Amino acid sequence: MIWRRIAFFLAYFVIAGVSEAFGAAYDPKPWLEDLAQMRAAFSAKYSNFEWAVFVQEIDVAGLFADAKGRIENAGSDADARAAFDRLVRKLDDGHVEIHWPAHALAGSSGSSSAPCAHFDTARAAKPLVSLATGYVPLETAQSDIFAAGVIVSGSHRVGAIKIAAFDPYSTPQLCTVALAALAIPPDKPCDDACADRIEDWTETRMNEEFISQIKALEGANIDTLVVDIADNGGGTEWADAAARMLTSIRLRSPRIGFMRGAHWTKKFGDLEASLRAAAGTAPPSDRKILLAFADEAAAKKEIAETPCDAAPLWEGRHPDCAWLGTGFYTTGLLDSADPQALRGKPWAPSVFIPMEYQYTEGLWHGPLIVVVDGNSGSSSERFAAELQDNHAALIMGEPTYGAIGGHTDGGTPTTLLNSGAVLIVPDSAELPASGKAVGGVVPDVLVGFRRTDGPHLRAAAFLAKLPEALTQLNYSK
Numbered sequence: 009m010i011w012r013r014i015a016f017f018l019a020y021f022v023i024a025g026v027s028e029a030f031g032a033a034y035d036p037k038p039w040l041e042d043l044a045q046m047r048a049a050f051s052a053k054y055s056n057f058e059w060a061v062f063v064q065e066i067d068v069a070g071l072f073a074d075a076k077g078r079i080e081n082a083g084s085d086a087d088a089r090a091a092f093d094r095l096v097r098k099l100d101d102g103h104v105e106i107h108w109p110a111h112a113l114a115g116s117s118g119s120s121s122a123p124c125a126h127f128d129t130a131r132a133a134k135p136l137v138s139l140a141t142g143y144v145p146l147e148t149a150q151s152d153i154f155a156a157g158v159i160v161s162g163s164h165r166v167g168a169i170k171i172a173a174f175d176p177y178s179t180p181q182l183c184t185v186a187l188a189a190l191a192i193p194p195d196k197p198c199d200d201a202c203a204d205r206i207e208d209w210t211e212t213r214m215n216e217e218f219i220s221q222i223k224a225l226e227g228a229n230i231d232t233l234v235v236d237i238a239d240n241g242g243g244t245e246w247a248d249a250a251a252r253m254l255t256s257i258r259l260r261s262p263r264i265g266f267m268r269g270a271h272w273t274k275k276f277g278d279l280e281a282s283l284r285a286a287a288g289t290a291p292p293s294d295r296k297i298l299l300a301f302a303d304e305a306a307a308k309k310e311i312a313e314t315p316c317d318a319a320p321l322w323e324g325r326h327p328d329c330a331w332l333g334t335g336f337y338t339t340g341l342l343d344s345a346d347p348q349a350l351r352g353k354p355w356a357p358s359v360f361i362p363m364e365y366q367y368t369e370g371l372w373h374g375p376l377i378v379v380v381d382g383n384s385g386s387s388s389e390r391f392a393a394e395l396q397d398n399h400a401a402l403i404m405g406e407p408t409y410g411a412i413g414g415h416t417d418g419g420t421p422t423t424l425l426n427s428g429a430v431l432i433v434p435d436s437a438e439l440p441a442s443g444k445a446v447g448g449v450v451p452d453v454l455v456g457f458r459r460t461d462g463p464h465l466r467a468a469a470f471l472a473k474l475p476e477a478l479t480q481l482n483y484s485k
Contacts, residue, residue: 174243242386
């Protein structure tokens, strides 16, 4: 696929129990070399660099200087590793990760190549709305994937659906079914082509389950729909298709900024080649459009090929050039489109990403509420922001995480030469009309979630604010 923007916000974590990679005698030199390589990667690949310095007001240069001092004064490899982990934690960007080598884990068996190894229920968001007093679950075949139910509030029958993740990877049961459907052995290694088949099958099935559950809620005679994406860390571009199924308003997506360099140069080059090839076999009515899109991709490629010096950012100053290239959208070359007009055109997903999915605009067309919290990140934020910015939904909860951007087509990982750790930084960022990077979604109705509240207290806080949210909605036909 030309566009495959994985934008899943991952909370910072440390892999424990890694064996000492550099031997018993501590030597800071290889660790300092890795830190220098990490710093160079930030200069060349980190799309959120400007946002971190001027929106978050983080002294990125100071973080690296602190890490350097800690490595120099460390007494062991474990202490040096902790300096890297601390830097990532202090940066507080959900899309910056450092992964220590899996082969160094005690007892590692290499099972990561198993077909369903990366499907994990731990990625699923915790429930919120479904724990509210008076919630009656909807028992359907789809409820294992998309839990749903009904709450009566005053004169309103409110339907609720939980989206635990905007990708299928939090649902191992989908992968198990996919293996049977695709005749893939569950105990044999699965290469990239195999993984792509599983991904395509599970995403298609997840989309179908979502559609069926929305229809089931409509059949329950609800007048309002609540979509619970609290604690949802994001996922894939399916978020854009899902949003468009929940409103009859034709949504316009925000702009995206892309990191200059080889990664996006190749992406735009591939896109241009794909569009020109499609134009060669397309009917005359489509050929002119496709060639215009190809020219646009070529222009973006030129921007991606033009570097922007990061040196001023390390000194707390804006660079003289635009840090990110711009000119297209989170949904591709088009910010909005009629899916029926594009249906059946093989090149459609190359210009409008939601066309990767069989979606119907306005599957739900009544009043819509989206519940978010501080752990709603990345694609979840884009989902909520698109609906809010297009006046298609009322957002309630607490401000979202602010995990802007994402990793496109696998991102731009950097393997640190000495430790073997893999550094991942985002290569794109979502941009509102102001041109400044998005820093999260502020709800229309704030709910007083507290950090120390358990799940049931959070559900009670939601329920207490639900009448206020319902009052603000427009129920006119």
